Amino acid sequence: MVTDHDPAEEARMTSRSSAPDALPPAAGGTPTITVRIDSAARAEPGTAHDDGEQPVLSFRDVSFYYGAFRAVKDVTIDVRTRQITAIIGPSGCGKSTLLRTINRMNDLIPRTRLEGEVLFHGENLYAPYVDAVEVRRRIGMVFQKPNPFPKSIYDNVAFGPRVNGMKGRIDDLVEASLRRAALWDEVKDKLNQSGLSLSGGQQQRLCIARAIATEPEVILMDEPCSSLDPRATLQIEELMAELTARYTIVIVTHNMQQAARASDFTVFLNMAEDRAGYVVEQAETTKIFTNPDNRLTEDYVSGRFG
Amino acid sequence: MSMSAVAAGSVRRSLRASHRDWAGVVFEVLLLLSLLFALVTLFVLLADVLTRSLPVFAERGVDFLTSSLSSRPEKAGVVQGIVGTAITAVLVPLLAFPVGVLTAVYLEEYAPDNRFTRLITVNIRNLAGVPSVVYGLLGLAVFVAAFAALGLGTGRNIVAGALTLAVLVLPLVIITATEAIRAVPSTIREAGFGLGGSRWQVVQALILPSAAPGILTGMVLALSRALGETAPLILAGAVLGSFSTGGSLRDLLAGPYTVLPIIVYDWARKPQVEFRELTSAAIVVLLVVTLFANAVAILLRNRYVREW
């Protein structure tokens, strides 16, 4: 997991532009996409993924079934600690399903089952002794459409700690979470107002603050920007880069440019003929978008299908 | 005329209706008449009752509300009915509300989709359609008999009556609570679970507060229904005719009782003309209670209809 120095890498590290560059592929040629890094918020290269440190999350030959229908098959992925991993792929290929297996949200749907193992720090999350509630404290989730509770901003952020048994003063925790979600300055004077009174982008940041408040290790994001305008989207992406200092992020997105901009590692999922999703390729984001190994990957990222 | 004027004229003619839509007009008039019928009926009913009752209130005023039942019209009053209705208004929610809401919570949030669940759901729907008089039979056979067996006289007390009414409105409470819970968007549930909440935590901290206005509306509607019921209490032992009890709580709860609709029924059957007026006056008191409860329910519902 050590990065070799090469000219492309140099270019990447020195680029500091903050405007997202979304470039469609030149006709017939290899696509050129600029990857933006806000390196000020980054840990030094080399410590972002320590040599020898195990990935915090792994899939091992995972297949997931809704009843008799297999939605994803034979998925093996490593999610690196404190990096942003994006899962991309055409509609219906099982990206969200895969994401939701991580925090066992699919348990809420009847007649689902999982084969294989989802490992969190080496422990299988689907072992019989594991309590899904505990899993969800350690692995948080931000949803596609911002869904703050019809409660005050303070109570929204405090909800997670409270149901997890934290009592007493959590003002500090609420403030820290809102700060880390880059929302504190905008709401510090109106913590008692309803969470629903905020704008779309603010609501999503509130949801991020809410998820952070339980002090998870991993944050799952299911197309978090798909209902936001470009400016709010940009704010969220900047926030994600800052968050990797403390949290591992897995994001599902159908917006390829977003994956290219914002992630370190990309997993490309495609739908097979039996309508099950499978991993076509998984690699560093630059590689996926500039020099993928698989022909299908190249076709997808250059927009030839999906 | 120029060519374009001719053309314009013919277009205009073809766009105008070829004949007046008489059938449509008649139909719309019919519709409005039907609506009017319903409204006018209500109006006439209320007006008739009010005018008939005026002499009673004019001559006796508050005395009517504080006198007890009597076979002599000039002394008869509804206080015992008011007391009975008030006690019922306290007991029925206490008995029906918790069981009803908990059942709705179970059915919507916990119950797996199996035969037991379907059995309960179908059963509740059927119970909602059972005539109220049949619930009176249940009350007589079970609650009154139970109290009698426990040594409480004939068993015909207001607690047995309230139990009967509670069982009567229970399906209504369950159905309205179920709908209120179902209306809470699933995104709220998802976020709650996603933060590590257990099922009961999500229900109690997120879903019930959101569904509370709808549940409350249902409860008020059910109460209004219960307070207007007569037939079940006739069977379950309300007293027709005069009686008297001591003033202690125990006397009130364990002894003979009546409620406003029962008084209306009793007086309506009496042949003396004076009792016609008294019946109307009692109806006014009853309507104040039930229509007030209905209005509260409708207001609650309109005010708290949340746009998700």
Place this chain on the structure above:
Amino acid sequence: MAQAAHPAGGSTLVGRPGRRRSEALVKAVLIGASALSIAISVGIVLSLLAESVLFLSQIDLSQLVAPGWFPRRGMYDLATLFAGTLLVTIIAMGLAGPVGLLAAIWLSEYASLRSRNRIKPVIEILAGVPSVVLGFFALTWISPNMVKTIFPGANNFNILAAGLGVGILTIPLVASVSEDAMRAVPRSLREASYGLGARRTTTVIRVVLPAAVSGVVAALILAVSRAVGETMVVAVAAGATGGSLLTVNPLGPGQTLTAAMASLATGSDQVTGDSAAFLSLFFLGLLLFLLTLVLNVVGDAFVRRTRQRY
């Protein structure tokens, strides 16, 4: 929060046992509450059955086809009661069916939002009037002012007035279920009809109503069930306490299943629990329960058919 990378012994992902126990307790309480509703049904059926069997064992079956319903004289003619119930129901539906349906059509298809929000509550208020009040109204207003002006020879107590009273009570039920059915018809159907140049009346009669027909049928069936089960209006306005001969004359007094039950309960046999007259109360209750059960099951089936369609 301690982040154990790999716990030496015991996992941090195991839930607290205290929480697991309280969750199980909550679930048990909820199941208990739900089972209560089944207990109620069982209670109803058992008590009705037990006493009905007792009743039937005490009488001779020929008493069920006596010339009239005179329970204290041992005459338990069921046909008398069913005829009365049928007559009241027909009159009630004759009023509530058309009026309710037409009102629903207006509310659903013609009314502006403002009118609808003003008028719907009024109809709901009508639904909230206690039935005993309507019975009194039927006796003291409908009978003298409407029935006797048209039919001067009618009795003060007559089935026609009672039937009209039950009908008034039932109008809101017909109106609201029919209206729900019509509003469930998708707009696209109406728009298709208008797009072809049809007027509103045509669209309503030939497109919306046929599409909503199962809901309308459901409304009517549920209304019939309500009319059959209605007690107090007849008890007050139709007058035949203590007994009635078989009659189909709407201008005279009469007796229904339900009002007969009320009479039995308020008669002097109220106290004795074992006399056949008293037990007939439960037998009638059983018949009523079965009748309305069948009607409601059929009606609910139609309601579900409308919901499934769209």
